[in-house]
Amino acid sequence: MIKDLQQNKFDYSFLALIATVFLIAFFHFAYQPFKMFFSVVIFSVSYVLWGIFHHLRLKKLSLKIVLEYFLLALLAIVLASTLLI
Amino acid sequence: MFLSSSPYNGSMWSKLRHWLTPHYTNNYRAKLLHNLTLFFIIIALGSFHFLSQYLARSPLHILGFQSSITPEQVIQQTNAQRLALGLPELKISAKLTQAAQAKANYMFQHDFWAHVAPDGTTPWHFITQTGYQYLYAGENLAKGFRNTPNMIQAWMNSPTHRANIVSPKYTDIGVAVVPGTLQGKETVLVVQMFATPQKPSTSPPEIQPTSSATISSQSQTQTPLIAQVQGANYHPQPLIDEYNLSRFVSFSLIFLLLLVLVLDLVIAESKNLSRRVGKNWAHIIFINLILIALTIAHAGNIL
Numbered sequence: 001m002i003k004d005l006q007q008n009k010f011d012y013s014f015l016a017l018i019a020t021v022f023l024i025a026f027f028h029f030a031y032q033p034f035k036m037f038f039s040v041v042i043f044s045v046s047y048v049l050w051g052i053f054h055h056l057r058l059k060k061l062s063l064k065i066v067l068e069y070f071l072l073a074l075l076a077i078v079l080a081s082t083l084l085i
Numbered sequence: 086m087f088l089s090s091s092p093y094n095g096s097m098w099s100k101l102r103h104w105l106t107p108h109y110t111n112n113y114r115a116k117l118l119h120n121l122t123l124f125f126i127i128i129a130l131g132s133f134h135f136l137s138q139y140l141a142r143s144p145l146h147i148l149g150f151q152s153s154i155t156p157e158q159v160i161q162q163t164n165a166q167r168l169a170l171g172l173p174e175l176k177i178s179a180k181l182t183q184a185a186q187a188k189a190n191y192m193f194q195h196d197f198w199a200h201v202a203p204d205g206t207t208p209w210h211f212i213t214q215t216g217y218q219y220l221y222a223g224e225n226l227a228k229g230f231r232n233t234p235n236m237i238q239a240w241m242n243s244p245t246h247r248a249n250i251v252s253p254k255y256t257d258i259g260v261a262v263v264p265g266t267l268q269g270k271e272t273v274l275v276v277q278m279f280a281t282p283q284k285p286s287t288s289p290p291e292i293q294p295t296s297s298a299t300i301s302s303q304s305q306t307q308t309p310l311i312a313q314v315q316g317a318n319y320h321p322q323p324l325i326d327e328y329n330l331s332r333f334v335s336f337s338l339i340f341l342l343l344l345v346l347v348l349d350l351v352i353a354e355s356k357n358l359s360r361r362v363g364k365n366w367a368h369i370i371f372i373n374l375i376l377i378a379l380t381i382a383h384a385g386n387i388l
Contacts, residue, residue, distance in 0.1 A: 004364075012367075015367060015370070019370065019371075019374050022374065022378075023374065023377075023378065026378045026382070027381075030239070030242065030382070031239045031242070031243070031385055031386060031387050032386070033229075033384070033386060036378075036382060039378075040375065040378070043374070043375075047371050050367075051363060051364070051367070054364070054367075055363075060361055062361060064120065064361070064362075065361065065362065065363050067120045068118075068120055068123070068362065068363040069363055071120055071123040071124060071127065072123065072363075072368055072371065072372070074127055075123060075126065075127050075130070075342075076371070076372070076375045078127055078130050078131055078134070079130065079335045079338075079339065079375065079379065080375070080379065081134070082130065082133075082134045082331045082335055083328070083331055083332060083335055083379050083382070083384070084379075084382065084384070
């Protein structure tokens, strides 16, 4: 895991940046459920794109992996819609 | 002789190992993390959401919106905020309370969530209707909150709402807490009106077109009026709060997923398994961030 982190510093820094932007946006839109939900959607889509980009760089991208990221993102969106809207 | 086609022997331990840890029976990836399983979890969660929404709208009232907010608490906690800043307490105005109730009922009847109604009716209309002649007036709105402290905190975090609560211009307050169905969703609407009465020989009223309104009139009654009223589409308190049930189901699912992702990661690393799957620990970070955000987020909307 540490080795993976060291080998892909750029990718993980980018993921950390996306996560930070998400948290700032989410709390900035406190008590505005639709905007909070929209932040979750943007973050989830960004996560799927990050996953594709990351595995593409590693030359290990497959449809199964894309689906895995997509389904996790979809799960996050469904959870957020259940609790926020 | 019958031979089971299942790759595991059916004991509880085998089943748990198959679903929660990487093993040859699940192609070295916890079954719970397989795409098809994730797909079914999403479908199940979506179905649960629709079912709970349906039950919330059914006349059975097993599931629905529960709130402990009372006008007394709203006024007491509003005054507590003022006292903390050395400001005088607001007096309860029967006419402002009446105006707040009228505004809340109007919102339910016309199904809108705004300070100014779609037909152009302003909050000040409800105040003047009661006979209250105001110099300054303001209105704070909230819906969907389960308890008073969270709602007051939400208002205090918003500069415009906070300005109404701690404005030295206001002397009177009226609050209505009205349960009902707004825009297709069961909720509790809170209307908080602030005002200062117009003195007998003062110039025409100065309206503060902020997101709050309060008023007190010269002929204001001395009898305080605090009332929790029923909206146009009033529903009694349900047995189970829909939001709390959704939170329980959602968070249980998130914790289970996190547990399985960690188990899968640790076992795969310890056994040096080579698999073509997504990055578990990136998934863990992603789900944790969603969990943190949804844990801290309070349901409720202010205007």
